[in-house]
Amino acid sequence: MKIALAQQNYHIGNFSSNTNKILDAIGEARKQGADLVVFSELCVCGYPPRDFLEFDDFINQCYAAVETIAKVSVDIGVIIGSPARNPAKEGKDLFNAAWLLYQGKVQGVAYKTCLPTYDVFDEYRYFEPAFEWNVLEFKGKKIALTICEDMWALSENPLYRVCPMDQLIGQQPDLMINISASPFDYDHDEDRKEVVKANIRRYQLPMFYVNCVGSQTEIVFDGGSLVYAASGELVKEGKYFEEDLLVVDLEEMNNLQQAPDEVIRLLDKDMRVSKIEDPEKIIDYLTAENNIRQIHDALILGIRDYFSKMGFKKSILGSSGGIDSAVTLALACEALGKENVRAILMPSQFSTDHSVNDAVTLSQNLGNPYDIIPIKPVFDAFLESLAPVFGDLPFSVAEENIQSRTRGNLVMAISNKFGYILLNTSNKSELATGYGTLYGDMAGGLSVLGDVYKMQVFALARFINREKEIIPNNILVKPPSAELRPGQKDSDSLPEYEVLDKVLYQYIERRKSPDDIIRMGIDDSLVQRVLKLVNTNEYKRNQFCPIIRVSAKAFGVGRRMPIVGKYLS
Amino acid sequence: MKIALAQQNYHIGNFSSNTNKILDAIGEARKQGADLVVFSELCVCGYPPRDFLEFDDFINQCYAAVETIAKVSVDIGVIIGSPARNPAKEGKDLFNAAWLLYQGKVQGVAYKTCLPTYDVFDEYRYFEPAFEWNVLEFKGKKIALTICEDMWALSENPLYRVCPMDQLIGQQPDLMINISASPFDYDHDEDRKEVVKANIRRYQLPMFYVNCVGSQTEIVFDGGSLVYAASGELVKEGKYFEEDLLVVDLEEMNNLQQAPDEVIRLLDKDMRVSKIEDPEKIIDYLTAENNIRQIHDALILGIRDYFSKMGFKKSILGSSGGIDSAVTLALACEALGKENVRAILMPSQFSTDHSVNDAVTLSQNLGNPYDIIPIKPVFDAFLESLAPVFGDLPFSVAEENIQSRTRGNLVMAISNKFGYILLNTSNKSELATGYGTLYGDMAGGLSVLGDVYKMQVFALARFINREKEIIPNNILVKPPSAELRPGQKDSDSLPEYEVLDKVLYQYIERRKSPDDIIRMGIDDSLVQRVLKLVNTNEYKRNQFCPIIRVSAKAFGVGRRMPIVGKYLS
Structure with missing residues (x-):
């Protein structure tokens, strides 16, 4: 038969x-x-x-x-x-x-x-x-x-x-x-x-x-x-x-012969919890080439099918010169064709020149269309309109968010005008800690990297560059920054990603307790600070777009947390 | 005992x-x-x-x-x-x-x-x-x-x-x-x-x-x-x-006597499907005073508990002079205290004078603080920045959305500056049909009316006004409008709410088929148009904030639809 x-x-x-x-x-x-x-x-x-x-x-x-x-x-x-x-x-x-x-x-x-x-x-x-x-x-x-x-x-x-x-x-x-x-x-x-x-x-x-x-x-x-x-x-x-x-x-x-005996793992009910116990091996595991290649292929399919099944052809995204938007852009070009991906560069007065240059080089390498729209005029108009309400209060996260939302508004306007889908570029480490602006850089129809930790984003970039430099090397080596105030670095607000991702993986993928994570040799106050960030930012993730799922525990439909919950927060 | x-x-x-x-x-x-x-x-x-x-x-x-x-x-x-x-x-x-x-x-x-x-x-x-x-x-x-x-x-x-x-x-x-x-x-x-x-x-x-x-x-x-x-x-x-x-x-x-015999309804597994069969009675049922009073009390508790459990005291919302924001504002003042609800009036060049006047009168009646911030300067700055990309394409939904998102950005900026929570004012009829702007009027931390059909919003307004005119009567009698282009009315894009809500109720609460609904005497093409709107706007609702649930089938966690689904769409 x-x-x-x-x-x-x-x-x-x-x-x-x-x-x-x-x-x-x-x-x-x-x-x-x-x-x-x-x-x-x-x-x-x-x-x-x-x-x-x-x-x-x-x-x-x-x-x-x-x-x-x-x-x-x-x-x-x-x-x-x-x-x-x-x-x-x-x-x-x-x-x-x-x-x-x-x-x-x-x-x-x-x-x-x-x-x-x-x-x-x-x-x-x-x-x-x-x-x-x-x-x-x-x-x-x-x-x-x-x-x-x-x-x-x-x-x-x-x-x-x-x-x-x-x-x-x-x-x-x-x-x-x-x-x-x-x-x-x-x-x-x-x-x-x-x-x-x-x-x-x-x-x-x-x-x-x-x-x-x-x-x-x-x-x-x-x-x-x-x-x-x-x-x-x-x-x-x-x-x-x-x-x-x-x-x-x-x-x-x-008619086949008996295959040689081998040890078969019986998978118990916790089988879907990731298996890496040794904290020293977590980052190696997350960034292992076999895993990164599979993630790469899954993301390409995820982007492609989302567009074809929604009946869309063209995408748009904000290209900042940072690693997240660079990787997203490269993946989108592969999934949709470079002519179907429009990059919008939206420098602020706090953007460094090299950010814009890197983003331009990237699009030149990829061959996708791009535009540059500085955000200062709109930002200034917002500040002027808000002056009667803000008075002389100092520059704060409110002004940072206005910039991010101005960008969100610009790309959404172009998206609405031409019928594009906005690809979101946030990564899993940012989403976990709430290091992003609702309606700003958190805007978009589909999240490409929302289930990919920052250390994995770097590994994906290296994988994309495996044959030639597509993502300019400068993007891989410079310290990550949101560039929303002078000299800002991610590390001002967050632990180093190598430590952060380890903590996040233990908490999100493996549902470990703070004590468990501290016992792995990570600083007590850092662990508590990170878990508090994760738990108090549920309200932000709740409004986030669908995330292409590549891990055993992605944010979104597979992780259902109370918003008014008060646990490790 | x-x-x-x-x-x-x-x-x-x-x-x-x-x-x-x-x-x-x-x-x-x-x-x-x-x-x-x-x-x-x-x-x-x-x-x-x-x-x-x-x-x-x-x-x-x-x-x-x-x-x-x-x-x-x-x-x-x-x-x-x-x-x-x-x-x-x-x-x-x-x-x-x-x-x-x-x-x-x-x-x-x-x-x-x-x-x-x-x-x-x-x-x-x-x-x-x-x-x-x-x-x-x-x-x-x-x-x-x-x-x-x-x-x-x-x-x-x-x-x-x-x-x-x-x-x-x-x-x-x-x-x-x-x-x-x-x-x-x-x-x-x-x-x-x-x-x-x-x-x-x-x-x-x-x-x-x-x-x-x-x-x-x-x-x-x-x-x-x-x-x-x-x-x-x-x-x-x-x-x-x-x-x-x-x-x-x-x-x-x-020791109590046997109670008089009565007929007891045995509730079968479909018990949670709403019970109104007769299409002529749906609107009466949705707006019945006993139901509206319960909804009112549930929304007050829903707002109050969200704030107290999240650790917040103060709220903000956009007050347009329309019925949705008026009802939301009145409920919020009752739930949180009028001094804890800040209304922001953000007229555009398309807003009518009476909208602003109605919104001012409303806040004067309620006694809550309010500010007026016209959006034209920011809107113009957006258009100028986008001119190189938009060229001479005609005014479209993109420009409408820019206005809505400018408002979203302004209230979020004030919210971030002062630590307020933005209350969303969208109603269930709008959310069902996608008649709203992501990151614009769909922004917010909590949706007050997202499970309340438009006809019920009117009934809530009448209930709030039961003893004296709190919501200016003009807000109750004028035709609903988003005021995003000259002379715009909701009825340009949507069926009359009395018909729309009937169709939505049959589809959302009762999971009826298009044929079932058409057989109830509603126009064939209208039914198909409405169900298509419902099903193609899943991606918008997916990014919406939590909605206080008052019906047997609310959008959000209780209604889980595929986004790339292709059904009645």
């Missing part, structure tokens, strides 16, 4: 586009002689559909799509993901379901048991967990069909009290198929392989794992579908950050 | 403040001769603690508070809400728990079974549902102790497959106690009574229901704790929107 895995990029709620993609892949799989073609979780409506699932009309459209797809399944089996209505009165109205279609109709349905409801996931918000399990038969083979998280319940310490494969294995299935929508983070691809291998070790069956690809606002899916033989051998691996179609012969696979 | 219910206003994560409040109420209950004093759900840490629950240190602090409170329980029983660690390896690490303290120590714990994970709730994100049930004994009485949603699983069509009271009733309890954190919406108080009565009817036991009060960022808790006799008689009802302590004698209650 030949099985095809279709790794595709869907658009949430865009039923006609998703259905056409699925029909195309069925055609291609048929052409390649496949008996069965398998698609990813909720492929019909795109993942995650969020509260669209509360609209009965939306569910009707899912059912209509399933019906359309079933019609072409006359001569080829098809497994797709789509919500299913719960026939019982009790419990939530929907299941997250995998549908087996064949001979023009629905042959069987499997429901998801383990419903991830943590980080960016909200599945229990919509779905009832499965409480009955049956293998599905197809051409004489018994398929243990599960959905994404269902295969992650294997450790001694699982997040769920029921393991669906443990329920299915008694029915003697011939193979396991898992349809997923498993988001990228720079830790996750290895975890995924460990989990698949742990399933094979435990159940001694071949495993077909299909993931989607593409970015949905903030969540990036990286593909990397997998086929493993029962022997433990990796038979096929899907591309990363690209669509793919894998076709595999089940019988050939089953 | 005398039982006291303590209805209190907690602050999330503020353990010392919450513990002190609890200790005070224990003292007061003891003074009034209570044997047992009952507090609301998660009172120790405040509700909802959200992702603070992921911090082990936070849970340790909860345990420490339980221990402190247990120490004073020597001579009086105490029931409090606080998370409990799950002793099993499988499943989530925590339970949402009710703790019975007495004789200085923990006597028993009950775990929550039904974990609301819809709208503003995320409980399954953190908690494992209970799977064992036991009554707790106190002074010879068996208590069936449940937590909030646990009592809502009674209908023929419940959201949960297990009903904890059905499990407990076999152990022959003497009374039911339910500790809640049940948010306000203008439908909800009646539902709550129906549910309590349905429990009494079914289990024939007296019921002690304690709710918290106070606002946590966007969620308002309205109190209204309840004591019902087994006979069905309402024995005591807590105050609404205020703290309270109810003390009741259980034996006296049990």
Whole structure:
């Protein structure tokens, strides 16, 4: 039996586009002689559909799509993901379901048991967990069909009290198929392989794992579908950050030798907490080349898909001559094409000449259009209008913010005039500490670097420059500054980024307590100051745009904090 | 046995403040001769603690508070809400728990079974549902102790497959106690009574229901704790929107006669969908005086608690002479004191004289400080700076937005200079349709009217004026306008609010399909245009500040939509 895995990029709620993609892949799989073609979780409506699932009309459209797809399944089996209505009165109205279609109709349905409801996931918000399990038969083979998280319940310490494969294995299935929508983070691809291998070790069956690809606002899916033989051998691996179609012969696979024994990590329920314990290794880990390359690719896909799915082509951003805007600009040019990225240089009276020169050189290197609009005239007009209210109060953060918001206003005006999307250039270290101005440098439609710590931004810059100097070296070596008052440096307000990022990582990614972090040898008052900044700036992040997620714990939908909370603040 | 219910206003994560409040109420209950004093759900840490629950240190602090409170329980029983660690390896690490303290120590714990994970709730994100049930004994009485949603699983069509009271009733309890954190919406108080009565009817036991009060960022808790006799008689009802302590004698209650039979509504799992079917009655329902009075009280509490819990005293807002800012200003003066609300009038060249006059009269009526800052000089400076980029392109939405953002920048500058919080004045109809400017009139730290439809804003204005004219009548009668271009009216861009609000209510509160709404007699193209506006403006609302929630479906944390989604758009 030949099985095809279709790794595709869907658009949430865009039923006609998703259905056409699925029909195309069925055609291609048929052409390649496949008996069965398998698609990813909720492929019909795109993942995650969020509260669209509360609209009965939306569910009707899912059912209509399933019906359309079933019609072409006359001569080829098809497994797709789509919500299913719960026939019982009790419990939530929907299941997250995998549908087996064949001979023009629905042959069987499997429901998801383990419903991830943590980080960016909200599945229990919509779905009832499965409480009955049956293998599905197809051409004489018994398929243990599960959905994404269902295969992650294997450790001694699982997040769920029921393991669906443990329920299915008694029915003697011939193979396991898992349809997923498993988001990228720079830790996750290895975890995924460990989990698949742990399933094979435990159940001694071949495993077909299909993931989607593409970015949905903030969540990036990286593909990397997998086929493993029962022997433990990796038979096929899907591309990363690209669509793919894998076709595999089940019988050939089953003839494979036992793979050499290896130690398999069982991932417990804390698996999604990043793994670096040793504080001395944190920065090395954050900036490791393999991680930075993956982040780079994820950000490119995240930018590109956001624009294509929103129906936009052109972007704009403020280019300050600093490292954050430089990296954002370089990534945007790669994602959208240099002609589609307009840089706006907006020097103030506190900007150094080299900032403007660096920003000009950068755009010359990249070949993207740029304009220079000094902000002093508008800034002065603001000060004059505010003089009756401000009186002779000294220059303060208010005046700094006016400059930043003047810039925000200028780029938004150009964005509105020409129909561009403003790319935000804030990094994760700034967002964590509230070192940014609401409606100023925090403005934008999409945050490119909001899940990338400052030390990682530098590493990304070096990665971008790996073959030639695209980002002028001066931008990499000068001390970071917001340039909103004379001689200002980030280090006037914040600890050195090497220390700051270490503290932030321990607190945000690993949820460590202040005492834990202090015990790692970091100064007591520094830790308390940083955590207080993180917790008192929740109100700012709450108004921030979507952030392309690359880590196991990004700001935004995956981190939900009370705003009026009073904890470590 | 005398039982006291303590209805209190907690602050999330503020353990010392919450513990002190609890200790005070224990003292007061003891003074009034209570044997047992009952507090609301998660009172120790405040509700909802959200992702603070992921911090082990936070849970340790909860345990420490339980221990402190247990120490004073020597001579009086105490029931409090606080998370409990799950002793099993499988499943989530925590339970949402009710703790019975007495004789200085923990006597028993009950775990929550039904974990609301819809709208503003995320409980399954953190908690494992209970799977064992036991009554707790106190002074010879068996208590069936449940937590909030646990009592809502009674209908023929419940959201949960297990009903904890059905499990407990076999152990022959003497009374039911339910500790809640049940948010306000203008439908909800009646539902709550129906549910309590349905429990009494079914289990024939007296019921002690304690709710918290106070606002946590966007969620308002309205109190209204309840004591019902087994006979069905309402024995005591807590105050609404205020703290309270109810003390009741259980034996006296049990002597009460059977209450007259009445029809009890069983609320099914769609109970939280608003109930008005008849499209002709929607506006009457939305603006009914009882609803408007409740909304008024909830907004006052919402403003007041946001400021006190954030540690702020003074507010600022843009006062345009329109109805939204007028109502916001009047509510803020009532909540914070007129001397703590600074109105900034920022006329443009398109503002009519009467707008400024109306805004001045309003502040004179209210007695709050105000300033007038014309925006033309800054607007002109922007246009001049942008001239090289804009060339001779015609006046467009870009120029409109520059004005709005200039205002945003001016009020934020004053806010930053003096440490004020900017109150946002956008209403729900505008937010729904995207009729507002990001970083302009959409700026602010807290949205007062973001869950109040425009027709309700008018009704609120009439309510505020019920005794004397506070909001100048001219503001109520003139056609709404943003005044960003000559002669502009809202009705140039939007349907009349009476029709618009009807469509929005059907779509947002009731999740109706376009066909459903068209069948109610509303024009086809109008419906499609409005729903498209709602769905394509998700990206704007995503960057909006917290909205005080008064309806069953507010924008913000309770409504989670994909931004790159393509559905009815």
